[in-house]
Amino acid sequence: MRISDFDLYQALLKEKSGLTLTPDKSYLLDSRLTPVARKHGFATLESMSTALRGIPKPELVKDIIEAMTTNETSFFRDMKPFEQFREITLPHLLKARSSLKRVRIWCAASSTGQEPYSLAMLLKEEGAKLAGWNFEIVATDISTEVLETAKKGEYSQFEVQRGLPIQMLMKYFEQKGDRWALKNEIKSMVTYKYFNLLDPMAPLGRFDVIFCRNVLIYFDREMKKKIMENMTTLMPDDGFLFLGGAETVLGITDAFKLMENTRGVYIKPACTTIAPVQVKTA
Amino acid sequence: MPSCLVVDDSRVVRKVARRIVEDLGFACEEAEDGQKAYEYCAKTMPDAILLDWNMPVMSGIEFLEKLRQMPNGNGPKVIFCTTENDLAHIQRAMNAGANEYIMKPFDSEIIESKFSQIGLL
Structure with missing residues (x-):
């Protein structure tokens, strides 16, 4: 070229x-x-x-x-963020939102849907603990093509074997020829929207949790700063931001700080209501 | 070093699988059918078993059912690795005591992901 x-x-x-x-x-x-x-x-x-x-x-x-736009993804990609969501974020929100019983999650670059559907399955696995709760997962992407794929919720044999435990495949998918289709009980938990991260974010509403993993690496410093600072305005004081393993806020913005003893979990610096994470001892 | 027994009647599959599991830090042994795998396990119980379904002499599912009856036979983590890719086979394998299930064709990423999910890595 x-x-x-x-x-x-x-x-x-x-x-x-x-x-x-x-x-x-x-x-x-x-x-x-x-x-x-x-x-x-x-x-x-x-x-x-x-x-x-x-x-x-x-x-x-x-x-x-x-x-x-890069669309590299898999179910439960990197696993750790999902474990941290289950062990840190979820217990906090179940306590802090117990009167409203409503939680909104945004997957900010959802690609072909594996990340939001992984969260949906994770929530489903919690079973009776979440009875009566309304968990809304909003998944956005800049590519209308991947959004269509995500909405369909059908994956190849290769895709369902990357990161997805076999028990979840058995429980939440149906086989359609050589494809695997997510059941409606999972698909219906996710709402897809076209969204450019540079556009005004306010119309998306408030979010308790934002997953924005492995996206910011493609933006320059100024853009990263702008995106994260816009995100902070959408979140309550005790909101959680999940970034990818290779991403950081250090030297970019003070809008978030890394939660101690976590990997990739960010909170607002002034937040005092989220319990610190203790290091697990053997 | 943890150990992994690769059970498959295809020499090529065993060779590919051996390379992958060795890269994951396992000492690898091979068996070409369920009967040979059973004899191996009677002497030494591995930490992990990567198991084909359709093999001569003794099939993978028959081997798994016998393995789980053996003393210490619940020890190894068993991952089926087979061309049988329908829910009925998956269900049967899991009921017989498999820990994970890989539908062929596979690659190193899938094996690593499955090993990791069941705590082998």
Whole structure:
């Protein structure tokens, strides 16, 4: 790819989605954008680039953004965040929200749905403990294509074996030929919406918990700061933010601090009502 | 070092599986059918067993049922690894005492994920 074309896509992605495309990711452009060029009738990537320099069709720009957003995911990805959700977040919320019995969770880049559905299954496993409670999971993504996949809730044999315990597969999925379809009792717990993390967040409402894992790494420092500071306005004082293992707020914002003795669980610095996590001794 | 017995009548599958479980830090032994696996377990009980279903002489499910009757036979964590990919087979394996179930084809990520879920890693 020509350097001028790389610059063009870099600027386009930054402007439309806030994503930072670094030169080490330039190899992704060829492999991901060639199908887009073909779909829109361009013989080469160069001819698509030329069209983009004019007044491109919004549909073409949307397809380019979708193709370049990373959709790496699996059920219970990294496991630890889900254990921490069950052992730290859930006990706190069950106590702190006992009068309202209402909890809202946002999966901020839900991709093909494995993360929100993992949370839904985890909550279902709690059984009678959550009777009478209303847990609402809102899952958003910038790609309408992955949102459609997520809503469908059907996965390949390979996908259901990455991270998903076999007992959960047996309990919450139905086999449809060589695919595995989530049962409605899990699917109905998640609401999907298209959302760009750079857009105003207030319309999404308040959230007690936000999962924003392995997303911020694709944004530059200023964008990360803006996104996290916007998120803090959506959360009560005792809200929880889950970031990915390679992500941090250090040197970016003071809106959140890492909860001691956790991995990737962030709370507001002024919060005094969440019980500290004790280190488990053998 | 924990040990893993790979039971499969395909030499190629055993070779691939051996490489993966050794990379996960297990000492690996192989058996080509359920009967050989049973004889191995009578002498040394492994920590983990990666088990095929359809094999000559003794099938994987028959082996598992016998294993769980043996003294210390509840010790090993058993992960089925088979082309049988329907709910009825999965249910039968779990009822017989399997700890996890892998539907072939598999890769290192799936094995690692399953081993981790049942506390082997």
